[in-house]
Amino acid sequence: MSKNLLENFDKLTIWRRRGERAPHKPLLALWAIGRCLRGEDRLVEYEVIHASLVTLLRSFGPPRRNYKPQEPFWRMQKDEIWEVTEAHRVPEQSNGSVSPSDLRRLNVCGGLPSKIYETFRQDRVRAQMVAERLVDAHFPQTMRAAVLEATLGEFAFNEMALESGIGIEHSPLLASILSRRSRTPQFRNTILRTYDYRCAVCGYSFQFPEGYWPALEAAHIQWHSHCGPDISTNGLSLCALHHELFDWGIFTVQPDTLSISVATDILRQLPENTIANYHGTPLQVVPKRNCDYPAAKYLDWHSRNVFRD
Ligand SMILES: [Zn+2]
Structure with missing residues (x-):
């Protein structure tokens, strides 16, 4: 070819x-x-x-x-x-x-x-x-x-x-x-550290003795494939489940309150202890510094382009 x-x-x-x-x-x-x-x-x-x-x-x-x-x-x-x-x-x-x-x-x-x-x-x-x-x-x-x-x-x-x-x-x-797309290790390290190595939604945290944090991931709020930058305000530390649900638009995070919104039609079909019981609650873990908080423009992008409500 x-x-x-x-x-x-x-x-x-x-x-x-x-x-x-x-x-x-x-x-x-x-x-x-x-x-x-x-x-x-x-x-x-x-x-x-x-x-x-x-x-x-x-x-x-x-x-x-x-x-x-x-x-x-x-x-x-x-x-x-x-x-x-x-x-x-x-x-x-x-x-x-x-x-x-x-x-x-x-x-x-x-x-x-x-x-x-x-x-x-x-x-x-x-x-x-x-x-x-x-x-x-x-x-x-x-x-x-x-x-x-x-x-x-x-x-x-x-x-x-x-x-x-x-x-x-x-x-x-x-x-x-x-x-350009490569998942830079720095981005993951920065985001995980910013959220104290915990899932922002459920608080999940676990470290192997070797130092690796399994199933703890740095999610881009505005997707990397759609020009979302590798910076702390465009990231969330999420466990693998919540990262996947976030990328699929099952839930989003409100820019003003940082509370979790689950898509209405999907909410009642979900088992408890996954994401349903976090609906309407604020993120469990937020960055220590205000300047690292998720930026409204990226959360808005997620809400408009990914969230399935
Ligand atoms: Zn989680």
Whole structure:
């Protein structure tokens, strides 16, 4: 596969407004790669893509009333990793959008361009690598396995390629993304120390004699993959369970009171002693210094883009 082709996936242009999450294109690309790996038809009617993408966005996207799957379906053509049949017949509005009813009426299909599709068919490891890189660039580590499983199915796990690191040498851009994304040990150390090595929600704390604190993690409030900085005011020390629930948007922390809010619909389905009984209570552990308190702008970002209320 050509270097350019790989970089087109790395460079996927993402619609951004005030750091809002827009995982539409990455999810559509992952969905198409999954079809290719499974040997399914390359081109698919818009109607089918619409339904599949809405399902993925409900699971992994920010909570929205309307997901507009026609936007990535149409706009990803410009990224040169997507083909739309009969594109010349589809009326485009002045802002570059198209209407889903036109896409349905004209029986428009979409899919990976045949060159990419064939390359991925012949080199599945490479296709899996591209998929993993997309996930790493757009989702936090805690959601990685679930996103890959939902899009690639049985091809989700590719330990061999992961260990060998195939592909990184072909993309300086990817190398820079990975180095920027690396979970710096300093960030973890700083955050854990700031919260006195305890989970801010439940107070969990345990240290092995070797010095390691298992299942105690430094969570980014505004995700690292979405330009959240490695600083104390963008971090929370959380146990593994509460970190995962936080990244999945099951709960958030209110900027003014630092109290925990669990998503209303989810609250009554949760067993006690997980997060449900912390609903409405303040964080158990807060930093000693005021200047290390979680900043409102990052908590606001989490509440708008991740919290499932
Ligand atoms: Zn905890």
